[in-house]
Amino acid sequence: MQQSVRIAPSILAADFARLGEEIKALEDAGADFIHIDVMDGHFVPNLTVGPSLVQALRPHSSLPFDVHLMISPVDDFVPKFAEAGADIITVHPEAGPDAARTIALIKKQGKKAGIALNPGTPADAVGPVLGEVDLILVMSVEPGFGGQTFMASQLDKIRTLRDRIDASGRRIDLEVDGGITADTAPQAVAAGADLLVAGTATFAGGPSRYADNMSRLRGDA
DSSP states (O other), X not given: OOOXXXXXXXXXXXXXXXXXXXXXXXXXTTOSOEXXXXXXXXXXXXXXXXXXXXXXXXXXXXXXXXXXXXXXXXXXXXXXXXXXXXXXXXXXXXXXXXXXXHHHHXXXXXXXXXXXXXXXXXXXXXXXGTTTOSEEEEESSOXXXXXXXXXXXXXXXXXXXXXXHHHHTOOOEEEEESSXXXXXXXXXXXXXXXXXXXXXXXXXXXXXXXXXXXXXXXXXX
């Protein structure tokens, strides 16, 4: 069953010189999660943050840290991000030899587990882990960079996954990341998404605008 729309601002679009303040401002403005993109310059063509930054940010917010690992091989890093303060750890099926084993490793750390699908990865890739994951992330842009345009071609995948989640009877977040704006958010939600990652659209205008920005993304304004 599709849940209410929640927003996970991506700190990739935040002011990195004042990340602690940014995290607190997002929580005060009504964010539901904090989305942290981890890129290794290998699995994707960019390099971002490591476990030490997650650990440094943890005291600044009580919100769940939604950590998206775009790194390969991924298994060795799962315990490190879990220890650093991640609440949800999401991995790609292509990032290790056995996605089910990686999901089990995340669960062993006492964390929620997610599986992420690149635009070219079919919905069928979730099949082996549908009974174990807490979150499915559909990438509506090619992973690795912020500020890209939403790929409407992913809407059919979102619909398919919504049907499979509902048929499973399990409570699984269906998250969409990439090009989410006030215009594209309703399309993703109508297709079945209930958790939206938004970087540029959340941070536009500075902290005084965060609450209004997220309200528009939820469809409240």
